[in-house]
Amino acid sequence: MVSRRYSSSYYTKELFTLLLLFLFSFQHTTTVQCQGRFSKQNYSRSSGDREDLRKIIISVVLGAVTGLVGSVLFALIVRCFVQYLNRIPILKGPVIFSPKVSPKTLQSALAKENHLLGSSLNGKCYKTVLDNGLTIAVKRLTPFESGSPEIRKRRVKREIQKELEVLASLRHRNLMSLRAYVREPDSFSLVYDYVAEGSLADAMNRAKESELPLGWEIRLRIAIGVVKGLQYLHSTCAPQILHYNLKPTNVMLDAEFEPRLSDYGLIKLLPNLSRATSPYTPPEYFHNCSRYSDKSDIFSFGMILGVLLTGKDPGDTFFGEAGNGGSMGCWLRQLQQAGDAKEALDKSIIVREGDEDDMLMAVRVAAACLSDVPADRPSSDELVHMLTQLHSF
Structure with missing residues (x-):
């Protein structure tokens, strides 16, 4: 009896345990199915939301791009219209400034x-x-x-x-x-x-023929006037103006031998000017004309100062002869190094007491202006100070 009761209680417990396991498994399966169904619904809904969001973003971006492009085009049209209204008319007849x-x-x-x-x-x-x-x-x-x-x-x-x-x-x-x-x-x-006295080139030719006495005082005045004109173009004008074609034929002299520069700033007007070269053209121009700067004008001034001091033309065959350096700048530097700068001076110059020392100092200034390296040349401001400090002034 005892064993039967025991086995019956045992089977009852086993049956109850199986029933609980069945109920638990059924409930778990139902929960999983419900969760799966709910997850599918959420996934479907989130996918739809993302698609709508993507469409909204694309619409906003396209609208912004379209608005930006439209604004840029409108601004360009307005700018072209304003430029058309403000463009310089082609004037007819004389334009008078005097x-x-x-x-x-x-x-x-x-x-x-x-x-x-x-x-x-x-x-x-x-x-x-x-x-x-x-x-x-x-x-x-x-x-x-x-x-x-x-x-x-x-x-x-x-x-x-x-x-x-x-x-x-x-x-x-x-x-x-x-x-x-x-x-x-x-x-x-x-x-x-109109300047009746003509150009510096005319004056130097007349001086060579002994038709026009040009003392050192007059020559120094001419040199100072030329460099003061360059100083105005280089330092006062904004934007800076380069002469680009400085030589004795473009230096006019009035009745008091006060020089006036002509042909300045014409590089933008004359396409042929960019192809013109002369002994007064700086060496950097032959390598690359776009490298022309205010120091290039200084080289041309150095040539003019050399002409005033020596009475020689830079294109003279004298400089091509053996031992003469090949150019006025090389020749002057050779004489300086040898201590013979006095040999460079024009013998026809009428000198006063103390003039010779000033002329020798001016030879050093000319040699500095004729340096092959633009950075080694003095500025027009420095040249005005150097030349006005000489004895005659």
């Missing part, structure tokens, strides 16, 4: 047969007299290359007019002032004051 010159008298004078003063790669220069008796110098420039299209000509004409307005605003005693200009179909006529 009360001494009237448009009517200028046009009448230009129509006459004028006296040719000289010609070069840059253009021709004439002398003419206005109806009021004023004598003027007219430089006719042809800035257009043959075969240039009309559209390019109109653009170049506007650029030239803008540049001429800048040049006409410059005022310095050592610069030739632009008094007026006239636009012609394929050229420009620039009007300047």
Whole structure:
């Protein structure tokens, strides 16, 4: 009996345990199925949300890009319209900057047969007299290359007019002032004051022929005036203006031998000027014309100072002879190193007491200006100080 009761209780417990396990497993399966169904619903819903969010983001980005592109295009259209309204008109007839010159008298004078003063790669220069008796110098420039299209000509004409307005605003005693200009179909006529004494090149030629006595005092005054004109162009003008073609033929002398620089700033007007070279052209220009700087103008001034001191032309065959260095700069440096700088001085110069020492100092200044390395050349500011400190001034 005992064993049967025991076995019956045992089987009852086993049956109850199995029942509990069945109920637990059923409940767990139901829970898993419900969770799975709920997860599928959530996944479906989250996928839809993400798709909607993606569409919203794409719409926003496309809208922003479209708005940005539209704004940029609108701004460009407005800018082009403003530039069109503000562009410089191509002026017709004379443009006058001096009360001494009237448009009517200028046009009448230009129509006459004028006296040719000289010609070069840059253009021709004439002398003419206005109806009021004023004598003027007219430089006719042809800035257009043959075969240039009309559209390019109109653009170049506007650029030239803008540049001429800048040049006409410059005022310095050592610069030739632009008094007026006239636009012609394929050229420009620039009007300047006529200088009766001619250029420095003319004066030096007359001095060689003993027709014009040029003492050291006058030559030093010329050198100081030239470098003061450069100082104004290099330091006072904003933006800086480079001469680009400084040589004795472009240094005019008035009755008191006060020099005035001409042809300054014409590089933007004359395409042929960039191809013009002379003994006054700095060595860096031959390697790369874009390297032209204010120190390049200083080299050209050094040549002019050398001409005033020695009376020799930089293109003279003398410098090509054996032992003469090959250039004025090399020759002057050789004489300096040998202690024979006195041999470089022009024997025809009329000197006073103390002038020779000043001239020897000026030889050192010229040699520094003619350095092959632009950075080693003095500035126009330094040169004004150096030359004005000499005995005569």
